[in-house]
Amino acid sequence: MPNDSAPLDAPSDALPDAAPDASSDAAPEAPLDIAAASEALGDGRAAVLPNPSPLTYVVAATTPGAVNRAKGRPADQEVALWVHADAVWQDLAPALSLSPAARRGALDLLRGERVTLLVPVSADAPCPAWAGPALRDGHLLLFGARWQPLAPLLEGFPRLYVSSANRTGGPPAATAAEATAMFGPGVAVVDADALRESGAPHAATTMLRISREGELAHVRGGAQDRAHGPDPALYLERLRAAGA
Secondary structure: OOOOOOOOOOOOOOOOOOOOOHHHOOOOOOOOOOHHHHHHHHOOOOEEEOOOOOEOOEEEEOOHHHHHHHHOOOOOOOOEEEOOOHHHHHHHHHHEOOOHHHHHHHHHHHHHHOOEEEEEEOOOOOOOHHHHHHEEOOEEEEEOOOOHHHHHHHOOOOOEEEEEOOOOOOOOOOOHHHHHHHHOOOOEEOOOHHHOOOOOOOEOOOEEEEOOOOOEEEEEOOHHHHOOOOOHHHHHHHHHHOOO
């Protein structure tokens, strides 16, 4: 996910069309062991959670300070808001400065592409206070992946803050073992390596910025654009061709 270093045509009180997302991914034969992570999140502590390959692991918590403390950086540094829950997206919708078509595209990018997205906020409708830690230069920093194997855990925590699973200055963890070595025994890690592509290159998410009308700009390289070659413009072209 987010390594902190296109278009929702519905009234704000109605849920927009859902984009293709990881909920269609095949569920594992055996469920992930989420007990320790669930306890940590419930206690206000951070936990390291998996994404599907080729994305790296992320560190998440119910407060931004817990994420930042786990990463060893200032407690008030901005973090991404994890909008995996439809209700959280709905609550944010009035504060987003996006056309109806751009809102649909933003949700598609968050759920389908699993990018990290900078979304402009409206001057006429203030953001909810709980979204403040994700504000960056008039944009909300959002992540929206919903990987089905992790759904039993995420359902219990609809509002989370999230960042790449790395200590500041280091690379994000591509495996559970790397995450455990990096964060130590005090931070719970949900091990999903059996469901991920062992030995394949992994990276944090690509970060994009979307304008009010849905134009996209590349902000930071990551797994999604690298899959299309060294030039990020190729990834943007692919998204535009797909109608994002």
